[in-house]
Amino acid sequence: MRALEDLPPLAKVIAAHGLSARKSLGQNFLLDLNLTSKIARQAGDLGGCDVLEIGPGPGGLTRGLLMEGARHVLAIEKDSRCLPALQEIAEAAPGRLTVLNADALDLDPLAHLTPPIRVVSNLPYNVGTELLIRWLTPPEWPPFWQSLTLMFQREVAERIVAQPGGKAYGRLALLAQWRALPRIVMHLPPGAFTPPPKVSSAVVHLTALPEPRYPADPKILERVVARAFNQRRKMLRAALKGAAPDIEDRLLSAGIKPTDRAETVSLEQFCALARRMPGGVEA
Template sequence: MAAIDGLPPLREVIATHELAAKKSLGQNFLLDLNLTARIARVPGDLSGADVLEVGPGPGGLTRGLLAEGARRVLAIEKDARCLPALAEIGAAYPGRLHVLEGDALEIDPLAHLTGPIHVVANLPYNVGTELLIRWLTPAAWPPYWSSLTLMFQREVAERIVAQPGDKHYGRLAVLAQWKCEVRIALTLPPEAFSPPPKVRSAVVHLRPRPEPLYPADPDILSRVVAAGFNQRRKMLRASLKGIAPNIEALLEEAGIAPTDRAERIDIARFAALARLVAAQRAG
């Protein structure tokens, strides 16, 4: 698929603008426009929505989103070298692409977006997890976004969708699945990128639940889960001893054996424990 919009193939764009990917920025440019179009279709119909894209690079996914009908794309790009290539895309789609130069960790995109909003991004590897956690922990829920469609290293994707007992199951799985329906939408081989990464990549789709799966105070649940998985080889009565003075009794009341380890505990029991800890602190 040489082009989807009359613009040059991505390899040509990268060569023209001398856009060798920078490891320091976590860049791996996705070159296959067939794949960018498939990723753009994951959230569903975008014709009535704004899309937030982080780290567009030379614009492969940006082009896919616009070609698939996104009402408007807000692209946040830290690498100034990519701006001329993105400007060419903007010229091909007048009024539908707005580019902000800067760090996505420091920019509030809401002033530039109109709902409904979908986030679709081939995230830079070095900030992907941090951005996901920010999107999952806004001050109020439901969040401003209608869905997240995000590319990660395959191992990170597996951590997001993992179930109890799985070696990948941890804090990220609990946090994501407590608030969202999650699935791996597609897996991508290294050769789809420039430069090819040493690992496979995967696209994860997250759709927010109207309210979290089980009631719990988000801060307390986060602390309980973090303490449990920070020392995942330890029994919970040991790893959680700093959470509450009578942690063994609370564990048992939540249906958790004090000798269990965090990787075996489902979200329902973590939430139950968080509620008990909150009630004890309030009482």
């Protein structure tokens, strides 16, 4: 039986199994095992943790997670062509890797994981944002995960960490920063991938907060933020017209000028407004 460090280079694995990346699956393979190990290290100490990985492909990051000491890795891979390569890794790390051939959007992974749990993934571009939003909006908080260490297109990563006042600031920033501490921990150029994507990538590490930064009803906050940014060029008194008959008074009581635009309003102010909207605790 081969040990993890004795497995062949990923380029040979891809050639042996005919694993050309498929655009329809959002695949861009990261072949440099030094980089995949570095990404795994961004997740912190994995000893004693189960790790959820979405879209492992030929298993470069999977190897990194196991070699960095993850107690157990659950890898969910939609592309059945990758299963033989992943099975080779499972044989080199007995009992520490479970591979499920499934669509991550359709599967509840919790039946296969034991807390504490961390999520570490080079997410397929076509499902990355949707998965992040799901992980940030569970029915109950704290969530099942301690942290998320995820690779995105650089533009998406910048939206997650954006601050008020810029074009990148919007619903994704507010959603991520309300309940988590996000930061960009790595940048990767297109040439790091096979095939090279047209855009640069970045790894974002999000640590779950024990409770949201500011009190607000999640559904009311989401509705307010969605309305505000769906018409982000409009003043808030116009963008939120219809949300409440006396919206200007509610904006003022939350410390927001009715002439402000959504991209200038802080997370704390949006939460204050959500508490003052119909159904909110201070309405």
